[in-house]
Amino acid sequence: MLIVYNAIFAISLILFLPFILIKSLTDKRLRYRIIDRFWPKTIKKEDYILFHVSSFGEAKTILNIKDYFEKSLNRDIVFSVFTDTAHKFLNKEHAVLSPIDLYPLYFKMFRHPPKMALFFETEIWPSYIHFLKKRGVKLVLINARMSRSTYKTFKRFRFLFGTAIRQFDLVMAKSVTDSKKFKQFNPNTIVCGNIKQFKERRTAKSNTKSQFLIDSDKPILVLASFHIEEFDLAVRITSALSDVFFIVIAPRHLEDVQDLERELKKRGIDFTKRTAKQKPKDVLILDSMGELEDVYSISKACIIGGSFNEKLKGHNPIEPLVYNNFTICGPYMESFEEELNQLKALKLIEQVSSLDEILRALRKPRDVDASPYFKNLEYILNCYIINTKNILTKN
Template structure:
């Protein structure tokens, strides 16, 4: 099966090049570092303690508490991502302390070159990245692997189970699978992972650390916009969520004329189109990238920057986390919760189902059906400060009660590094 998969990936190579050039029209990073996608660029470091693969922005955010802990222990790290948004968030958070490269496409020989050149002591893969050539080349090199903060939704499991013969060898290569929940652990075992390798260790997203103080630059911008105005943050939005929110926002402004909407699109290539959409909807629109446009006349602000979301969350009064009106599956609701901001989400949260269910049980999150319902819920909470404060306190308790997964991950990683047993070289057959 691996030979067939690798052959199909090879056939797709021209399309992969074309896709990079196409996406590079709006994000130059796709073209600027194209050699990395095929393991043709020199690596900034070699022979690190831990290579962490976090495919995109969400996985990078999830990995931050663990990366902090590993750095605190003096471990040398290297991080790969697939997307520029993930790379930018990593750079914004860690600067030069953690070197980065874009991971090669899952082609057999480029992946082999990359693994041999980097030669880490341990590979840590975030969440559910089961790439056949990546996993088999790491196994071939005799390097232990951990699937960290592992999750497997019911929907994904139903699809993977149909191809269990293909996925069983993949989940079997991990020395340890640290699942977010007992349900995730059971699904990995049912897919073919050894019960001895699987542990429900909790979700490291709960270990997110909040900044000790808000960036003065953000506070100064909020003051220019009118510091006392009610601010609703719509974060990590996807089409058509912005159009829905803008239309419904008019109903909120009818009740609260000074209300302001901040929109942070999930993907940078949509920054311009979202700003145009806001203006066409009739709103006075500012952009983070254009400081001169940010003043008290702004009704909507497009946060067209990368790596700054926590700072803007901290200055907002309410937060809606996107990808949940669109059928994307939602994004991380714990970021605003960690900053004591009341959070709303749409109904489509299958990527964060366990977290959302926990929060809902404790009345720490509100799910709304659509954008109009969101504006009504914001107004209702705004008019009931006691309910708002209770929501924030409930959320803080949930966050605190579920911390501890990073310590469990750290114990496993340190155990593998300090007691590493050579893994027999493998032919790479799948």
């Protein structure tokens, strides 16, 4: 079946290649190191552990725990990443851009296969997984999650994805719900919890506000990871609350910044872009990478994007809570359903469904102390590390 998959993939690629090349002329993300997608860089390192992630957020999570894994497994980590943003973020690390999922390309990528490969969350690439398994590499899926739509897809194409999932020596799921789905494909599945919940708080820099040229005494509200489908809501929130808060809007995708600018201008809202390096008055667009956590360290409240449109599934609410932000999310948080229920029970997050509810909550944002919650999360990291080490040393 893998041969059929690769044949269909190759034929589809040939048919769509002209479109891809034309599209890449105007799409920076698609154009980013496009040659590497078809002729990947070779990993020259030996005796290493491979971490494969997709997005910028996943890369941040793995980098946060990288040192723990390296120390425990006594080997260097090499990153394989799928998106341009993740690759740019990890450019100071050992990181390669993963190719399109054609089996022959991995011969070029791996001069020396890793001792173990850890795939993150939903990164199920049949050719990639089978290539490594064929070479005796220990395979682990960490923080495994499976949405309802993905579950339906995997069941429908069980002959392909089910076979790939069975190749993992161990699947460590982020929740009981996810583990039940994965167990239907691989009985070697356990629950460790959401590794994204494990987060060490950075010491806030004394000059963080001046770093962003913020000269306002108003508390800071962050609209974090808002998608283009949510820009209208972001603008309405900004229009209603800019007299109360200094507002930072962080678009999920930087290529959508121009659309956000247009929406703000329609409402007559003055704003400054972070990359302009100018002192903002009331609204700052965070059109830069890797600075959102710094903003959380000085903000009072946060609204989680990706949760106000039924096409989306929410984003991680943990990072703002590390810094005791009063945190709000929308009704669509499927990717973090169990974590959300836990946080709501502890009164650490509020879930709303309308602009009126957002405004009502933010007129008097309450103080939040999430430190007891985070002190109890070390067991999650330990679960991942101990079980990974057991697989590595298992004959």
